[in-house]
Amino acid sequence: MARSTSARKAVNALIGLGVIALLLGGANLAQVLSTGGSWAPKLALDLEGGTQIILAPKLESGQEVTQEQLDQAVAIIRQRIDASGVSEAEINTQGTRNIVVSIPGRPDDETLRRIESSAKLEFRPVIYTTSASVSTIGNTDTPTDGSSASATPTPDPSLATTPTVTPTDASDPNWVSPALLEEYNNFDCSTLDKVQTNVAPADEPLITCETDGSFKYILGPVEISGEDISDATSGLIGNSQGVSTGVWGVFITFNAKGTQEFADVTSRLYSYITTDTVRNRFAIVLDGKVISAPSTQAVISDGKPQISGSFTQESAKTLADQLKFGALPISFEVQSNDTISATLGSAQLVSGLLAGLIGLILVVVYSLIQYRTLGFVTIASLVVAAAITYLLVLLMGFRLSLAGVAGLIVAIGITADSFIVYFERIRDELRDGRGLESAVEAGWKRAIRTILASDSVNFLAAGILFALAVGNVRGFALTLGVTTVVDIIVVSLFTHPILQLLARTKFFGEGHPLSGLDASALGAVYRGRAQFRAPVGVPAAKQAASSREAAKRQTIAERKAAEFDAARNKGKDS
Amino acid sequence: MASFSQFGNDLYTGKRSFDFVKRRRIWFSIAIVMVIAAIVVPFLRGGFVFGIEFSGGSEFTVSNPAKTADGSIDQSLASDAVRSVTPGATPKISIVNGGSSVRIQTDLLENTDSDKIRDALAATYDVSTDEVTSSFIGATWGADITRQALTALIVFILLAAIVMALYFRTWKMAMAALIALFHDLIITAGVYGILGFEVTPAAVIGFLTILGYSLYDTVVVFDKIRENTSEGTALTFGESVNLAVNQTLVRSINTSVVALLPIGSILFIGAFVLGAGTLRDISLALFIGVLVGTYSTIFIAAPLYATFRQNETIVRAADKKKTAAVARTTSGAVR
Numbered sequence: 001m002a003r004s005t006s007a008r009k010a011v012n013a014l015i016g017l018g019v020i021a022l023l024l025g026g027a028n029l030a031q032v033l034s035t036g037g038s039w040a041p042k043l044a045l046d047l048e049g050g051t052q053i054i055l056a057p058k059l060e061s062g063q064e065v066t067q068e069q070l071d072q073a074v075a076i077i078r079q080r081i082d083a084s085g086v087s088e089a090e091i092n093t094q095g096t097r098n099i100v101v102s103i104p105g106r107p108d109d110e111t112l113r114r115i116e117s118s119a120k121l122e123f124r125p126v127i128y129t130t131s132a133s134v135s136t137i138g139n140t141d142t143p144t145d146g147s148s149a150s151a152t153p154t155p156d157p158s159l160a161t162t163p164t165v166t167p168t169d170a171s172d173p174n175w176v177s178p179a180l181l182e183e184y185n186n187f188d189c190s191t192l193d194k195v196q197t198n199v200a201p202a203d204e205p206l207i208t209c210e211t212d213g214s215f216k217y218i219l220g221p222v223e224i225s226g227e228d229i230s231d232a233t234s235g236l237i238g239n240s241q242g243v244s245t246g247v248w249g250v251f252i253t254f255n256a257k258g259t260q261e262f263a264d265v266t267s268r269l270y271s272y273i274t275t276d277t278v279r280n281r282f283a284i285v286l287d288g289k290v291i292s293a294p295s296t297q298a299v300i301s302d303g304k305p306q307i308s309g310s311f312t313q314e315s316a317k318t319l320a321d322q323l324k325f326g327a328l329p330i331s332f333e334v335q336s337n338d339t340i341s342a343t344l345g346s347a348q349l350v351s352g353l354l355a356g357l358i359g360l361i362l363v364v365v366y367s368l369i370q371y372r373t374l375g376f377v378t379i380a381s382l383v384v385a386a387a388i389t390y391l392l393v394l395l396m397g398f399r400l401s402l403a404g405v406a407g408l409i410v411a412i413g414i415t416a417d418s419f420i421v422y423f424e425r426i427r428d429e430l431r432d433g434r435g436l437e438s439a440v441e442a443g444w445k446r447a448i449r450t451i452l453a454s455d456s457v458n459f460l461a462a463g464i465l466f467a468l469a470v471g472n473v474r475g476f477a478l479t480l481g482v483t484t485v486v487d488i489i490v491v492s493l494f495t496h497p498i499l500q501l502l503a504r505t506k507f508f509g510e511g512h513p514l515s516g517l518d519a520s521a522l523g524a525v526y527r528g529r530a531q532f533r534a535p536v537g538v539p540a541a542k543q544a545a546s547s548r549e550a551a552k553r554q555t556i557a558e559r560k561a562a563e564f565d566a567a568r569n570k571g572k573d574s
Numbered sequence: 575m576a577s578f579s580q581f582g583n584d585l586y587t588g589k590r591s592f593d594f595v596k597r598r599r600i601w602f603s604i605a606i607v608m609v610i611a612a613i614v615v616p617f618l619r620g621g622f623v624f625g626i627e628f629s630g631g632s633e634f635t636v637s638n639p640a641k642t643a644d645g646s647i648d649q650s651l652a653s654d655a656v657r658s659v660t661p662g663a664t665p666k667i668s669i670v671n672g673g674s675s676v677r678i679q680t681d682l683l684e685n686t687d688s689d690k691i692r693d694a695l696a697a698t699y700d701v702s703t704d705e706v707t708s709s710f711i712g713a714t715w716g717a718d719i720t721r722q723a724l725t726a727l728i729v730f731i732l733l734a735a736i737v738m739a740l741y742f743r744t745w746k747m748a749m750a751a752l753i754a755l756f757h758d759l760i761i762t763a764g765v766y767g768i769l770g771f772e773v774t775p776a777a778v779i780g781f782l783t784i785l786g787y788s789l790y791d792t793v794v795v796f797d798k799i800r801e802n803t804s805e806g807t808a809l810t811f812g813e814s815v816n817l818a819v820n821q822t823l824v825r826s827i828n829t830s831v832v833a834l835l836p837i838g839s840i841l842f843i844g845a846f847v848l849g850a851g852t853l854r855d856i857s858l859a860l861f862i863g864v865l866v867g868t869y870s871t872i873f874i875a876a877p878l879y880a881t882f883r884q885n886e887t888i889v890r891a892a893d894k895k896k897t898a899a900v901a902r903t904t905s906g907a908v909r
Binding site (some may be wrong): 046049052069070074075078090091092093094095100192338339340341342343344347348351352354355356358359360363364366367370402403406407409410412413414416417420421424427428431446449450453454455456457460461462464465467468469470471472473476480564 | 578579581583586587600630633663666667668669670671672677708709710711712713714715716717718719722723725726730733734737738739746775776778779782786787789790793794797798801821822824825828829831832833834835836837838839840842843844847848851852853856857860864
């Protein structure tokens, strides 16, 4: 029967809502227990303070940093921080050369590394390599002891600095001039960290070591640079059967130019596979250090190489994010790392919350005046919406700034609109002469269409702003998206089921004057099941249209019930 | 409030009706005048004032400041010192490294003012002038954020137009909604400029909220128009649009009141109790935006849509027939 179906649906919807709330609550509980979080939302820089990191550029003597480079660095650092999930960070320049990054809370080492390193990626072919402990090749009388080699290498000026034979490609051993060999022999891997910037010009060979100092290399000129990377992600590397090997890596996607270059280079290096195991190798150089130098086992023509090295899950993600957003024009180092207090006093937050409370009380009073008892449904719905929003804010861990708090308070109005649209639709249906239960169903069908259409505009705004914008705007988009989703959840899983159930009660079903759904006050007189007096003051055309409309939208159950009633009445009469 | 629900009934049945569509010339003229004023007046006043987050500014750091009796640092002393030189300023003040120094950020200052503030801060915190350093700082809301936000806006407006055109099955509704949206944004920005408030990130966030709200409100009313105009009635096109706007008028009033109550209380507390700051910036933009957004749906978007459609040959022919029919049946009085 129609009545019990709608009631069962209503109960099911409420159970669904309960499950959602329990899941959210449970997830939060798990988070609180496992990571030592708290049940209070985290606050942003303006309300709680955080850490102020001053970054100074690492410059070689005589090198200057331009305003353009600084602005570019700020933009890249901002994207890196956004990608790490820290919202509401503030980044700006200070003076003519420093960058100030203010982030809420205390950053860990991984975050600092993510911010400061340049992440200049280069692919260079290997020309020579030796284990770092063997610091020489060829017959020279330089001691093999690393400590004595750490003396600043002074190239013998008598040695030729240019190759004697012009090299034909980047792997050509002719790149190694006598001076370069001398420098290589004197190069100590342990000094690599102290060297400010170990970046040779792209068209010249480079002497460097593996990140952990285990191998020393002479690398050819840059074949492909990080600028040609169109995307980078991190994940576990799979073997040829697609089974995870448990090794973290970075997956790179090149643009068209990079793909072409990469195919050319790998096909050349692949040709050495049987003849020259050294020149078959390919070094991936990050900020002047080799993160790995794999041998070329195949020609890669799809432009999607994977990099493995000694990555952890975190460092792989950091590198992927850095590669995706591009290299900083210069490297920076942390000059100072200080705690910083909130810029707004707690008085601002308290006043904001007080204002919100006053606003809420006014909303409650207004709904009660407008919708009588039905106003309580609005209030209960707002409470449910607030609770779910709160849990989501906690779970997603986004930090609330004062603007964010204001945004959430303002969302009250936009959330309440769904209820108002719905209630007005029910009233419209009552005016057209329907009984409450069918008015609730018919009003809902129309209202949910409007609610979904209008909310999808908001959701579209939230989605696009979140995907494309950076900085504060992204935080705003997240708030807007969350409140919109919560709005739809609450109106369909709480407000509507509650009304379905209330419509069955005597108080609402008979249209008590205080119910807010008093049919007589709405211009339609309800006389009992399926019997109506024609609404007063309605033009005949409108009445005809609405009864046509009502007949059109009758459910099968309603039609059967009406036929059944008609048949029974006929039987009684005879 | 029986009279209000009676009012709602009358609007629904058409017994009482406001001529939103018929008198559109008046509303359009008002809108044009307001938009021009919103563009011209701030310009005459010397353009928008951008906050420190957009334009950068000056930063002072006071090392080892004097502490109050309970060992804390009084931040309000710093803002008093800044205001003694540049009245009306709203400096951002924070304590760095647990009390070893105070950081004060202000709008970009002339060198003479900057020196005066240094002296004032040194006096306030009882340190020598050497302990107060000053430097210039760049914008935290840099050109990159603005550029990305604008890209996102343009993509949003294009996609929203497509979504609306598909949902309503006519691009004319999308067009009317977007014109109303621009009207709302220009007027909200204009009021900001006329009042001479600083444009801060909070204000921009407020603007973006209005962007969503204005379209949202228009879609709700347009959905009723879609319903009314797709069902066969004896009304002309313009009349059906007008009836739909009247039928949703109670909802428009209720929604805007419910939205404005919390915003209004934040604005009141923000502006009169706390003075300039985040709360005032965001709530002012929202207050004007919600007001104008609701108004523009009723007075601009709906009449504009009726105007766009009325000149279509099919609509015109149908309207002519219906008008003739009404003329024949003189008793069809209540409309």
